[in-house]
Amino acid sequence: MPASDDLRVPVARPRRVLVAGLSGAGKTTLARRLATLLDLPHTELDALHHGASWVPRPQFLDDVRALADSPAWVTEWQYSAARPVLAARADLLVWLDHPYPVALARLVRRTVRRRVRREVLWNGNVEGPLREVLTDPEHVVRYQWTHRRKYRDDLVPRLRRERPGLPVVRLGGDRDVERWLAGLASGLERR
Template sequence: MPLLGPDDPLPHRPHRVLLAGTSGSGKTTTAARVAELLGAPHVEIDALFHGPGWVPRPGFVDDVHRFSAGPAWVTEWQYDQVLQHLAERADLLVHLDPPRRVVLRQVVRRTLERRLRRQELWNGNVEPPLRTFWTDPEHVVRWAWNTHPRTAARVQALRRDRPDLPVVRLRSRAEVRRWLRGPLARAAG
């Protein structure tokens, strides 16, 4: 199946959708919009993964297997333990692939807003103090910068492994909006 763009029609109405992209690319926001259009549940995978104190939850993999056995869902494609399983169950992958500079701007803005507002994220967690950018090698801003190219490579590998899986590549917020209003809305009926 060829790589689809923001204006290409979808081959079918999707039911199990993955959103791929690095931190700050807009996965969770877009996943919520996709789920709303499709009338499918959005399962925020970060909420399943992160327990209190940012400790991974022991039931994470079981929870992912449980929701992904359902007929319809939308979630973010991340966490090595479940990547393959989710890829096998999905019937559409949306690759959010904005340029690295855009991702960096978005993740910095999001991180600052969350920290300054002390916004609770998942299971009581909040963004760590801003100084941790300098002390934590896996700080979300550093993570987004360092892992940006990995997502494209992961998507390419999936396209080789699952040539039947439709993959939509969107490079900007404008393309996301066009795709949501156009091809996805038409496929959702």
């Protein structure tokens, strides 16, 4: 899809917005910004998924279904079980498709910062020891590496086939993000 098509501002004001991208791409940051701009509630999917000690919460999918059924929201498009539930109700998907080195650098900085500062994340969790990147196949940095092509090669093409009318905005870098957000804000002011 040509870049000019990717950066179109939606004609209708979206009420249910998904933000997709690799770990570290900035999904949650953009989701928060969109929620503020569109005056919609933001739900962080990681907060619904992770229970104490990083154990997935048993009510995760029930919470996702309740979120999807609500009239307005912005959230991240992640977790294979949650993706179809959310995609079925979304008005817009914003895909952060930054160059891989950018996403990797952001993820490493975030992971190191969280570990060094012992930042408390969802339900009391903290990042594990940094050495786990070498030993834990599910470590966020290894996970990102393993799945670095999943949106481009599988998820977004499948979504376009399954929901051909769903607008997908592909943003290839920070300049695209800022330009698109400015266009969206300008369009909202004119309405």
